[in-house]
Amino acid sequence: MSLVLQAIFLLCVAFSVVKAVEAAARLLTRKRNRKRDVERPPSPIVKPLSGEKSVPSQVALRDKPNDVESASLQEHKDLYYKLQNLERYPEILPRCRDILIQMFAETLTDAQEHPETGILSIECYTRENLAAFLRSENDGTTEQWEQYVARRKGGSVREMFKDKEEAVWWLKQAAPVKYVDGAWLGHINKISTPFALRRSTKDAWQVMSEELGDGDLDKNHVTVYRDLMEEIGAGLPEGDTLDFIHPRHDLNEPRVWKAALAQLLISLFPHEFLPEILGFNMAYEGLPLHLMKTVKELEELKLNAYYFLLHIAIDNADSGHARMAMEAAVGYIEQMREKGGDAAAQQAWKRVQAGFVLAEGLPTTPQSPSLKLPAVESFPRNDREAEVVKIFQAKAPVAHKIHCSSRLKIGRHSLVDWLEPNAFASKQWQMDFLDDLSSMKPWVRKGDSSNSRLIQELSWEGKMFGSFTQSEVEVVKAWIDGLGAPDSRIYWSFVGRDAVPSSEACQMNDIREDYPVLKQVQSSEVSSEPVPQETLTATDLFSPNPTNINRFIPLWFAHPCLLENFVSIPAKVANSTGSAVVRVLRAQSGFENEGPGVAGMDEVRRPHTVGLVELGLEMMQRAGLSAPRSLKEALAGRDDSFAIEMLHASMKPIQSANFLIGMAWAFVQLHEALTASSLLSETSQEVLRQIARRERDGLRACLEVIEQDTRQYTDFSRGYSLGRAEIEFCFTRS
Ligand SMILES: *[C@@H]1O[C@H](CO)[C@@H](O)[C@H](O)[C@H]1NC(C)=O
Ligand SMILES: [Fe+2]
Ligand SMILES: [Fe+2]
Secondary structure (H helix, E strand, O other), rough: HHHHHHHHHHHHHHHHOOOOOOOOOOHHHOOOOOOOOOOOOOOOOOOOOOOOOOOOOOOHOOOOOOHHHHHHHHHHHHHHHHOOOHHOOOOHHHHHHHHHHHHHHHHHHHHOOOOOOOOHHOOOOOOHHHHHHHHHHHHHHHHHHHHHHHHOOOOOOOOOOOOOOOOHHHHHHOHHHHOOOOHHHHHOOOOOOHHHHHHHHHHHHHHHHHHHHHHOOOHHHHHHHHHHHOOOOOOOOOOOOOOOOOHHHOOOOHHHHHHHHHHHHHHOOOOOOOEEEEEEEEHHOOOOHHHHHHHHHHHOOOOOOHHHHHHHOOOOOOOHHHHHHHHHHHHHHHHHHHHHHHHHHHHHHHHHHHHHHHHHHHOOOOOOOOOOHHHHHHHHOHHHHHHHHHHHHHHHHHHOOOOOOOOOOOOOOHHHHHHHHHHHHHHHHHHHHHHHHHOOOOOOOOOOOHHHHHHHOOOOOOOOOOOOHHHHHHHHHHHHHOOOOOOHHHHHHHOOOOOOOOOHHHHOOOOOOOOOOOOOOOOOOOOOOOOOOOHHHOOOOOOOOOOOOHHHHHHHHHHHHHHHHHHOOHHHHOOOOHHHHHHHHHHOOOOOOOOOOOOOHHHHHHOOOHHHHHHHHHHHHHHHOOOOOOOHHHHHOOOOHHHHHHHHHOOOOOHHHHHHHHHHHHHHHHHHOOOOOOOOOHHHHHHHHHHHHHHHHHHHHHHHOOOOOOHHEEEEEHHHHHHHHHHHHHHHHH
C-alpha cells in the first residue's frame, strides 16, 4: 500500500514540475476511432447503462470535437477542395500520398483486430472464395434487413433518423461524400495504363460512367443529389467550390469528410495503387444495410428517397456495380497470375484487400445526433484501455487521502480529484481521465512511449521507479504506443511492397506512364484566329493514309488523353459539357452507344470492344510495325514531342478546357479521314466511322456553349489550329 501512496505522491510532484503543456494540435496524432465499422447503426437502440453513477457536467463535453479533431477536419476539408482543383495545387501531392497510406495503415490495423471476419478472412484467394464471401456478405445484409423490418413491424423506432428535421439535417451532412460519388475511379483507364490492364480498368470505368449517368445529365448521381439538396432547401453551393468548405454551411460531420477525402485520394495515383482501387471499388459497390434503411425511413417521413433507391438498384450483385466491380478485381488478379504465377496473384489479392478494407473501415454516413450512442457505451474501447483503467482503479482508493499541493491538472481535474474512488467508479469518468491523460504532453506522447515522461519517470532512475510493477509499466507503455497514428509500415508489410517515400514517388514523373505529372511546360506558339465554322464542319481536310508514320503513331496513341481528365471530378462533370465529354470518351474507348437504360454487366460481357487504342494497334500491324504494350512503347524511338505536349496539356482540364476541346475537334476530323484508310480493315473503318459520329455529336454540344463567349472560342480555336497543324505534318512530309 505504501508503494501505491508513494506512486501517487510522486506523480503529483512530478506533474507539478511541468510548466507548460505543449499544444495538442498535431495533425498526425489525431484521435483514432478504434471501433469497427460504425456505419451500420446499432439496432435496436441500446438504452443507457443503468446503475452507472452519474458524473455531471462531463457528458456534454464529450461530443464536442477537441482541437486535434477540428484541425484534422479542417485539413480534410481543405484537401477536399484542392483535390477537386488539383492542377492549381500540385504541391499537395506528397502529403496526399502520405495520408492515403496512413489511412490504409489505420483501417488495416482495425481490420486485423478481427482477422476472422471481413475480407481478411480469405487468406488464400480463389475466385470461388471471393464470390462466396461477397455472397455471404450480401446474405448477411438481407438477413439483417429482415430483422429490421420485423422490428419495425413490432413498433420499434426508426434507426436512421428520429424525425423529419433530423433526416433533413442528415441528408445535408451527407453532401460532401455524395458530391464525389464515383471519384475513386476518376483516373482509372487512362491512356497511360498499360494496354493489357485496360481490360480490367475498362470494366471499372464503366462503373464510373454509370455514376456519371453515362453522359445523361439527368441520370448523373451528383445531379440527382443536387436536386435533392434543392428540394430540402439545403442552400449548398457546388461541391468543387471554395465556398462549399466554408464553415457557414455547417457541414461538420468529420467521418463524412474523411470518407469523401479517401475517395478522392485513392483515385489519385491510378497506376501505383491500381489493385487497391479495384478492391475499394468492390467494397463500395456492395449493398449496405444502411442504404435500405435510409430508403424506408425517408419514405416514412415523406422525403424524396430516389437517390438511395437508385443506388439499391444500380449497385445490385447480379448485373449491377457490385458484380462489375468483382469482375474487374478478379480480372486483374487473374492477369497477375498469368504473368507471375500464384505468388503474384496472392500479392495482388493482398492489395485488393487493402483497398477493400479502406472502404469498409471508413463510414460514409452522418450520425444522427438523437441516435448516436454516447461514446461511453463503447468504453473501454480496447483491451489496453481496460488494463490501464484497472491499474489506476486499484490505486484510487488510497490516492484521495493524499493532500497534494500541486495545482497542476491533468486536463479537467487534478490527479487526486481524478482518482477519487467514488468518481472513478464511473465509466464516463474513467474515459475522461484517459482522454485527458493521453493529451497531456510531454507526459504522454501518443505513439511514442519511450519519449513520454510518464514512462521515463516510472522507469529505472525515474522519480517514480518502482511505484508501478514492471508489468504495469508495460501495460501503460503499450497503451501509449497504441494511441499514435498507426505506422505506415503496416501497409507496406501487409501488401509486401518495399516502402517508397512520397517525396520520391511524386518525383517519378515520366508523363508517358505516370499520373499525375503537373509541371509547368511551354506549349507551342499558335495563331489564335477564330476558326471559321465551315472548316469545323469539313470532313475532307486530310487524306486517308498518313505519310509520316513515325510522327503519326505517337500522335495517335497520345491523343485519347485530351479529354480523359475532364471526367475525374464528379462535381465538374455534372453539367452539359461534362456529360457530353463522357459520351465522347465512351465512344473513343469503344463503349456501347448509350441507350435509355444502364448497361451494367452487358458492357462487361460484350466480347469485343474496339476503341482508339485497338484501332491504333491494328494500323501498326498492317503497317508492319511491332505492337506496343503501352503508350510509352508506342512513343519510344519515335518523334514524340507533340504527343508529350498533348499529355501535359491534358493534365490541366480546368485551365485548358476549351483548348483541349478544340484540339479534340481536329482529331475527330482525322478520324473521319481515316475511315477510308488502307491501314484499317473494312470492319474497323466502320467502327471508326461510328466513333467519329458520336464524337462529333458530343463535341458539338460542347461547342454550342463555347461559341457564346469570344474568349472561350479563341481558346478553342488555338487548340484546334495547333492540333490540325500537327496532324497535317503526318500527311505532307515523310
Ligand atoms: C461545366 O463545369 C465546368 C467545370 O466546373 C465548367 O468549367 C464549365 O464552364 C461548365 N459548363 C457549363 C456549360 O456550365
Ligand atoms: Fe452512385
Ligand atoms: Fe455505384
